[in-house]
Amino acid sequence: MTHLPIGKIVKSNSHIDYVCQVFGQGETLHPPAPSAYGFGSFVAVELETAGEPSRALVGLVYNTLLMNPEFGALGPRLSPRSEVEIFSPDYLAETATLLGVIAIGWLDVVGQVHQGVPAAVATVNCLVRRLERTELLTFHADDAGQPQLRYTPLLLAHNHALVAPLLLAVIDQLGELFPLSRRRLTVMRNNIAWKSIVQPAG
Amino acid sequence: MNSQPVQPIGTVKGPGETPNDYLLIAPDPERRVKHGEFVYYLALIEGETREILGRVTGRRPVKLLPDSFLADPGVPPATVAALLGYESEATELFEITVRVLGFHSAEMGDFINPRVPPVGGAPVFIATDALLGQVLNKRPRGGRGSAFLGSLLSRPEDAVPIALDVRGFTGTHLAVIASTGSGKSYLAGVLLEELLMPHNRAAILVVDPHGEYSTLQEMMNLGEFSEGNYKPRVRIFRPDQLRVRIDSLTVGDLRYLLPNLSEKMHYQLGRAFNFAQRSARNGHYTLEQLLYAVRQTAESKKESEGFDEDDPTTGALVWRLQSALGHSRIFHDFENLELEALFKPGQCTILQLNEIDRRDQQVIVATLLRRVYQARMDTAKGKLDRGDPSHLPYPVFCLLEEAHNYAPANADAVSSEVLKTILSEGRKFGVGIGLITQRPGKLDSDVLSQCMTQCIMRITNPIDQNRIAESIESVGRDLLQELPNLSKGQVVVSGASVNTPVLIKVRRRITPHGGQDLDAPAEWLQWFAQDRAAEQARDQALFVEKKIQYEDDGDVLWA
Incomplete structure (x- = not known):
């Protein structure tokens, strides 16, 4: 079963750095639960253009941002929230949850998966959905069925404060997907944990 | 020969400082890679997989917990790391230097150096006891020679x-x-x-x-x-x-044994030695014959056909020979x-x-x-x-x-x-x-x-x-x-x-060891042991005073 969309692309900061707005109340029949777009979640950005070799971008949620126009308006309210819901529901819809999504690969039209910088570009309003477990497994397995993390340099080059915890979260997920390869994943995990936890603390 | 070990202990990093060294990285939590330990990697030499043996010559940490984690001796540093979220036991990593010995060639009976460093990333194993016993010894224990x-x-x-x-x-x-x-x-x-x-x-x-x-x-x-x-x-x-028979001494030995010889004495001793050897029967001569030779070869002999007792060189040489050899129990006329x-x-x-x-x-x-x-x-x-x-x-x-x-x-x-x-x-x-x-x-x-x-x-x-x-x-x-x-x-x-x-x-000696140091405190304590009390009293007792008898002229007659 394909996951329901959790949001849509609203902006990008670079070729691989997209902003996804999570569907709120009223925008979809089943607004996603916060656990569906947690930190380190793998998502697919469905591309709308037909005839392109790429079907979807594979992205990783690396950041979350809450938008609230009401923030800072400290004056007295003329109408309480219960009334606003009735008289001007659009005003409430102005609050939004934004996700920072980094594109780390793509799915092509024949169902092949690729890690790395995608050539295709997502457009505004492209739908974003959670990647399925089987897709996740396929995306990370190489021809020999061993896990691959070829997008790691991409993440490290992203130079974001949350990259190290992101990688640790990804490796932990892969550990469950590839129990037989846990030993080599542990080497990588220890290395990242050492550099991000122990060395800065020393 | 190619017994595949269970677990490698490290991984080749690359060549070392000298052409015969290579570096390996090992976590070594069990501290098995000691200084002097023998390790090997596998390499294909002329179509055959060989164990290239090497000896660990250096060990340097490349990853250690930060010093500040060691601030409280009562708190293990690993627990500090765990506190921060680093829960792995892998807190150390070492760079090991290995001196390559080579693979053991049974035909050559020696190690042959492959003269090329191992491939980076190759696994390195601790040499098994059986392998070492086979390649370190030229001969098996208990075998002839x-x-x-x-x-x-x-x-x-x-x-x-x-x-x-x-x-x-x-x-x-x-x-x-x-x-x-x-x-x-x-x-x-x-x-x-x-x-x-x-x-x-x-x-x-x-x-x-x-x-x-x-x-x-x-x-x-x-x-x-x-x-x-x-x-x-x-x-x-x-x-x-x-016993050293006197005629087995060379002129060099004699010169060495006789102290402070003058130039003249050296010369005369050489001549006397040759004289003694020439005149000896079957090459054997005694001290007395050597002394006779000294007297015969005296300078003064040439002038006055008779030995001049006053010739200082001859006298000194005779005296030295007699004191060095004549009074010795080792240098002997006949025994050897x-x-x-x-x-x-x-x-x-x-x-x-x-x-x-x-x-x-x-x-x-x-x-x-x-x-x-x-x-x-x-x-x-x-x-x-x-x-x-x-x-x-x-x-x-x-x-x-x-x-x-x-x-x-x-x-x-x-x-x-x-x-x-x-x-x-x-x-x-x-x-x-x-x-x-x-x-x-x-x-x-x-x-x-x-x-x-x-x-x-x-x-x-x-x-x-x-x-x-x-x-x-x-x-x-x-x-x-x-x-x-x-x-x-x-x-x-x-x-x-x-x-x-x-x-x-x-190994332990089968016969007892004879070169131990003297145990002085034990010997001193022995002196006070119970059963030695009588002996001790006897050794320390004063002599009984005895009346001394004198001769008429005052000399002691007997005591």
């Missing part, structure tokens, strides 16, 4: 027995170098035990200046040493049994230590030289070595018949304790020359020398460098360490650095008798 000294230090006791190749050190000589108290006499004892085992049955002479080796006599009664009708024999010559009594296969002869003046010791050793060497040469060349007392139809091995006394550096000793000759030429005629010294710095460097097998124990003196480094090429720098840190009974063996330098823990 093997001397089992002990086991490899980096492994549990007896896991990898190390046996020296007896042929190696009896042919190209042996040096045992160790500071006092590090167990050199013990090691020599072990070596002698092995040489007299049924599988070796060597003909050995031990020069023992301290009388430490008499306990070897126990060998004659122990079952371990006998096989069939073979039983080793240990013969001890005590100082009062030593016969070689056939000293050397026999399966016999260890111990010459106890304690209580003998050092110069006399040197002359005894020099004359003996000269005679042994001559006898072996003459026997080898067929000059001696079977009945001749000097007939020595088998190779011999001479072990010299306190060897720096017989070939001192920067000093002249009568024994130096013959020792050097034997060390450089003795191999051809089957005369092997073993030198034991506690001061290699005092030993002649030529002598030391001629010993192709070395057993080096703890050495702390830097001068001695430098001398070893100068004279012995086979011991690497890494092993030399180990020398001050060795414990009692640990020895570095290198050279011709082993395939590669090894660090050994010397």
Whole structure:
């Protein structure tokens, strides 16, 4: 079963750095639960253009941002929230949850998966959905069925404060997907944990 | 040969500083990669997978918990890391330097260096006990020509027995170098035990200046040493049994024994010596005949056909010869230590030289070595018949304790020359020398460098360490650095008798050790023991006063 969309692309900061707005109340029949777009979640950005070799971008949620126009308006309210819901529901819809999504690969039209910088570009309003477990497994397995993390340099080059915890979260997920390869994943995990936890603390 | 081990202990990082080194990275949580440990990687050499053996020579941490995590001795640093979220036990990583020895070629009997560093990322394994036992020894333990000294230090006791190749050190000589108290006499004892085992049955002479080796006599009664009708024999010559016949001394020996000779005396002694040799029957002459020769060759003799007692040179020479040789119990007119009594296969002869003046010791050793060497040469060349007392139809091995006394550096000793000759030429005629010294710095460097097998124990003196480094090429720098840190009974063996330098823990001796230090406090306490009270009282009692009788003139008559 394909996951329901959790949001849509609203902006990008670079070729691989997209902003996804999570569907709120009223925008979809089943607004996603916060656990569906947690930190380190793998998502697919469905591309709308037909005839392109790429079907979807594979992205990783690396950041979350809450938008609230009401923030800072400290004056007295003329109408309480219960009334606003009735008289001007659009005003409430102005609050939004934004996700920072980094594109780390793509799915092509024949169902092949690729890690790395995608050539295709997502457009505004492209739908974003959670990647399925089987897709996740396929995306990370190489021809020999061993896990691959070829997008790691991409993440490290992203130079974001949350990259190290992101990688640790990804490796932990892969550990469950590839129990037989846990030993080599542990080497990588220890290395990242050492550099991000122990060395800065020393 | 290609037994695949279970787990590698590290991974090759790349080449090291020198062409023979490579680096590996190992977490080594169980601390198995010790200094001196043997490790190997697999490489394809001429179509065959070979184990390329190497020795660990250095260890450097590349990953350690930060110092600030160690602030409280009561808190293990790993728990601090766990507190922050680093819960892995992998908190250390080491860069290990390995000196490549090569793969062991059974045909060559030696290691062959592949001369190319291993592939980066290749797994490295700890060499198994069985592999080491096979490749480190030239001969199997207990086999003919093997001397089992002990086991490899980096492994549990007896896991990898190390046996020296007896042929190696009896042919190209042996040096045992160790500071006092590090167990050199013990090691020599072990070596002698092995040489007299049924599988070796060597003909050995031990020069023992301290009388430490008499306990070897126990060998004659122990079952371990006998096989069939073979039983080793240990013969001890005590100082009062030593004899050097005067006519076996060379003019050099005489000059060495006689102190403060003037130029004239040197000249006259040389002439007298030649005279004595010319006029001797069968080459034998006595002290009296030598003195006669001195008188006959006096300068004044030429002028006045008669000996002039007042000739100062002749008088002084006669006096010196008499005091040096005439009053000695060692230098004798007729008796000599016969070689056939000293050397026999399966016999260890111990010459106890304690209580003998050092110069006399040197002359005894020099004359003996000269005679042994001559006898072996003459026997080898067929000059001696079977009945001749000097007939020595088998190779011999001479072990010299306190060897720096017989070939001192920067000093002249009568024994130096013959020792050097034997060390450089003795191999051809089957005369092997073993030198034991506690001061290699005092030993002649030529002598030391001629010993192709070395057993080096703890050495702390830097001068001695430098001398070893100068004279012995086979011991690497890494092993030399180990020398001050060795414990009692640990020895570095290198050279011709082993395939590669090894660090050994010397095995237990079968016979008791005779060279222990005196236990002074125990002896003092013994003095106060109950059963010695009477003896003590007797020793300390005052003499009874006795009336002294005087003669008439006041002299004491008797007391």
